[in-house]
Amino acid sequence: MDPKGKGRRQFIKNSALGMIGTGLAGGRALAASQMPSRPATQVVPDEAPKIKEYRTLGRTGFQVSDISCGFILDEGVIRAAYESGMNYFDTAEEYPGHHRVLARVIKTMDRKKVFITTKLEATKPEPRATKSEIKEGFLKRARKALEELQTEYVDCLMMHCPEKAETLKDEGFHAAMAELKAEGRVRHVGVSQHGTFWFRDPEETMEKILLAAAEDGRFDVFLMAYNFLKRDNAECVLEACRGKKIGVALMKTAPIAIYDTLRSRIEALEKDKKDVDPLYADGLKRYKEKFEAAQEFIRAHNLKNPGEIRDAAIRFVLGHPDVHTACCQTQTYDDLNAYLKLSGTKLTVAESAKLDAYREDCGALYCRHACGVCEPSCPSGVPVNTILRYQHYFASQRREKEAMGYYAGIPGVRADACGDCAAPCEAACPYGVPVQGMLLVAHETLSMP
Numbered sequence: 120m121d122p123k124g125k126g127r128r129q130f131i132k133n134s135a136l137g138m139i140g141t142g143l144a145g146g147r148a149l150a151a152s153q154m155p156s157r158p159a160t161q162v163v164p165d166e167a168p169k170i171k172e173y174r175t176l177g178r179t180g181f182q183v184s185d186i187s188c189g190f191i192l193d194e195g196v197i198r199a200a201y202e203s204g205m206n207y208f209d210t211a212e213e214y215p216g217h218h219r220v221l222a223r224v225i226k227t228m229d230r231k232k233v234f235i236t237t238k239l240e241a242t243k244p245e246p247r248a249t250k251s252e253i254k255e256g257f258l259k260r261a262r263k264a265l266e267e268l269q270t271e272y273v274d275c276l277m278m279h280c281p282e283k284a285e286t287l288k289d290e291g292f293h294a295a296m297a298e299l300k301a302e303g304r305v306r307h308v309g310v311s312q313h314g315t316f317w318f319r320d321p322e323e324t325m326e327k328i329l330l331a332a333a334e335d336g337r338f339d340v341f342l343m344a345y346n347f348l349k350r351d352n353a354e355c356v357l358e359a360c361r362g363k364k365i366g367v368a369l370m371k372t373a374p375i376a377i378y379d380t381l382r383s384r385i386e387a388l389e390k391d392k393k394d395v396d397p398l399y400a401d402g403l404k405r406y407k408e409k410f411e412a413a414q415e416f417i418r419a420h421n422l423k424n425p426g427e428i429r430d431a432a433i434r435f436v437l438g439h440p441d442v443h444t445a446c447c448q449t450q451t452y453d454d455l456n457a458y459l460k461l462s463g464t465k466l467t468v469a470e471s472a473k474l475d476a477y478r479e480d481c482g483a484l485y486c487r488h489a490c491g492v493c494e495p496s497c498p499s500g501v502p503v504n505t506i507l508r509y510q511h512y513f514a515s516q517r518r519e520k521e522a523m524g525y526y527a528g529i530p531g532v533r534a535d536a537c538g539d540c541a542a543p544c545e546a547a548c549p550y551g552v553p554v555q556g557m558l559l560v561a562h563e564t565l566s567m568p
């Protein structure tokens with residue numbers, strides 16, 4: 120972490136911030152009440168990386184930047200994001216150390232002009248726990264989060280990944296939220312969902328849970344998974360959000376594989392595993408075949424890096440009228456610059472065609488977030504969707520340490536069960552994902568010493 124280091128100097132040099140010092144970059148559609156001040160004589164050039172569009176975050180009424188910040192551990196990058204006009208910052212009690220990093224930047228922010236959300240894991244209450252005990256548990260965790268964030272209040276406190284629609288009705292949780300609201304320490308209550316250990320209850324899909332949350336009426340903001348490869352089960356949720364004026368923040372918006380990483384992992388496994396079960400080798404072979412088909416797409420479209428498709432993917436979600444902000448994984452100043460350039464832009468016809476072609480040629484290499492359809496077919500109960508989400512954190516979002524920690528913490532069976540299996544999960548996957556090979560690679564990656 121080097122908030123004042125080379126990356127930040129380069130970012131400032133590349134941006135209007137170099138010209139306006141620590142003033143904030145404004146936006147054409149920014150509400151007057153949120154208009155940041157800057158010296159009247161300074162002109163921000165069009166090419167400066169800044170937020171260009173703000174949208175109303177549902178019934179919260181907040182004018183939110185169309186591009187916003189997910190989990191970032193670099194204090195300097197968070198500060199630069201804020202100075203560029205991003206105003207929605209997402210965190211969670213389970214993101215290691217993130218509350219305290221964000222706290223250091225919050226102190227320097229104009230608190231009224233930003234929307235801070237944090238999330239508390241939805242816990243399964245002990246069978247004998249009373250409503251009052253559950254309430255006290257949530258209150259204790261919420262107060263700890265507020266203390267770590269060093270802020271008087273959070274704009275939204277979310278129930279994180281409830282496993283069932285029934286969990287949304289946890290009266291202990293709602294009693295805690297009511298108390299915190301009355302104290303002015305929580306402004307809104309929300310819910311986030313990107314899939315859980317779905318195999319435990321296949322009826323409880325992301326859309327079922329979020330539709331129930333919309334119906335419940337106590338959740339003002341949703342943080343949910345939606346992207347150009349995963350539309351079917353989220354469209355109905357977005358429609359419900361429109362009807363109920365629920366704010367919509369998206370995650371997992373760019374499900375783009377980093378192909379160089381994939382190739383080296385597959386090759387390393389092929390090289391190292393000479394004496395593996397033939398079923399292991401078969402699974403890896405099927406994965407490689409799909410991977411090679413994707414390589415054709417990359418060659419045909421002259422893709423030098425996944426950035427081009429990622430940009431189109433984000434423009435795609437921003438084009439949905441019921442989406443208010445896309446939370447992006449902005450780990451570096453370069454990431455930040457790239458995402459800021461997407462603010463206020465539209466998907467072109469050529470980009471849309473390219474996304475269609477990508478879906479056709481590369482779609483099988485993406486395990487849809489919040490899916491889990493194949494999981495009941497697994498004789499060992501492997502949490503396929505969860506493991507491949509952790510692999511996405513590692514390989515596409517560069518959250519290596521965190522992903523490995525999550526993988527180590529999976530209770531029960533992990534992907535080491537896949538080596539001598541005939542992989543019935545692959546026949547069950549409607550998207551043709553080469554599940555076994557992907558899990559074998561994920562296991563090797565996520566359990567590296």
Ligand code: SF4
Nearest residue numbers: 486487490491493548
């Ligand atoms: S492998 Fe296929 S069916 Fe299984 S969770 Fe992923 S996308 Fe869904």
Ligand code: SF4
Nearest residue numbers: 497501537540542544
């Ligand atoms: S390969 Fe076998 S053990 Fe692994 S997830 Fe698929 S069905 Fe389960």
